[in-house]
Amino acid sequence: MSELRKVIIIGSGPAGHAAGIYAARANLKPLMFEGLARGGIPGGQLMITNDVENYPGFPAKIAGPELMAAMREQGVHQGVEIRSEDVNKVDFSKHPFSVWAGDDNVEFKADTVIIATGAQAKWLGLASETALQGKGVSACAVCDGAFFRNQDVAVVGGGDTAMEEAMYLSGVCRSITLIHRRDELRASKAMQDRVLSNPKIEVLYDTEVDEILDVAKGEVVGVRVRNKKTKATHVLNVTGCFIAIGHTPNSDIFKEFLELHDNGYIRTKPGTTQTSVQGVFAAGDVQDFVYRQAVTAAGSGCMAALEVERWLAAHGSH
Ligand code: NDP
Numbered sequence: 001m002s003e004l005r006k007v008i009i010i011g012s013g014p015a016g017h018a019a020g021i022y023a024a025r026a027n028l029k030p031l032m033f034e035g036l037a038r039g040g041i042p043g044g045q046l047m048i049t050n051d052v053e054n055y056p057g058f059p060a061k062i063a064g065p066e067l068m069a070a071m072r073e074q075g076v077h078q079g080v081e082i083r084s085e086d087v088n089k090v091d092f093s094k095h096p097f098s099v100w101a102g103d104d105n106v107e108f109k110a111d112t113v114i115i116a117t118g119a120q121a122k123w124l125g126l127a128s129e130t131a132l133q134g135k136g137v138s139a140c141a142v143c144d145g146a147f148f149r150n151q152d153v154a155v156v157g158g159g160d161t162a163m164e165e166a167m168y169l170s171g172v173c174r175s176i177t178l179i180h181r182r183d184e185l186r187a188s189k190a191m192q193d194r195v196l197s198n199p200k201i202e203v204l205y206d207t208e209v210d211e212i213l214d215v216a217k218g219e220v221v222g223v224r225v226r227n228k229k230t231k232a233t234h235v236l237n238v239t240g241c242f243i244a245i246g247h248t249p250n251s252d253i254f255k256e257f258l259e260l261h262d263n264g265y266i267r268t269k270p271g272t273t274q275t276s277v278q279g280v281f282a283a284g285d286v287q288d289f290v291y292r293q294a295v296t297a298a299g300s301g302c303m304a305a306l307e308v309e310r311w312l313a314a315h316g317s318h
Contacts, residue, residue, distance in 0.1 A: 013044025015284025
């Protein structure tokens, strides 16, 4: 077991890095677990985002991985100690808190913890979807779109993520069929307009995915869809199917100790990042199902570090 840390940060998206930068500058010597591919992508969801046009300070847009590399570099420069390991388990039932990480499951102890583990893509839950993941079924157009160059693909979902995926794929693929379960899109007006005016994208409303074909062949050769009103089914001849139906917070390992909302997001005291356990703070998408933006995640990461500093001062540890 290692020395007692003032603060451990779990997660390395904008929330984690903002928390790290602020905590390091406050001389809290933060230890960050940035994760491995298993528990979420180090760097978070921006690592699978192509162009970021809405993070202030980058007027000509910036690639997601580039932005995250810059945040990481800034954290390291300020003195954040980063371990490229997943956290496997925590114990928030007694103070100091325990965090077990890495293949050897080493225990680390800390006065405070900032959870910034983000969220990850949701799946439809079809057996064929699971069987064909990585064989034509994907939840990341930026990661996998290039495999479908000049091919016909489907995108499932009606929110901003689905619009982004469809727009990105329209630059790579021959045609995109957007499958949405209702008769109106959920996405913002601006994103809808872009999709609806794109000649490569066709929208199927009131439609759900019945099955992704063909599990026996081990590759996607089509998607059987059903019109929810008429119940009629037909097969779309596509070779790729991108699922873009929202996200699930990475809160599983904390649920034994912390209060969560019904949708699994960590509950924080309004206006703060304080969780139901004193000294444990949560920032970014793992506690935010309303804004879910890189800039709001970074803002809440900053809040968490400031709250940690105050908490430590109030408890005589800083
Ligand atoms: P959303 O929850 O906004 O949308 C999910 C979509 O998937 C909805 O249209 C929903 O249908 C559909 N859906 C959910 N579950 C199923 C299912 N089981 N079967 C079929 N369809 C399903 O998630 P997003 O990831 O799109 O967006 C999350 C947040 O992030 C939003 O606030 C969004 O604005 C933001 N965002 C912003 C971006 C930007 O500004 N550039 C880019 C991406 C996201 P229904 O509409 O019927 O509920």
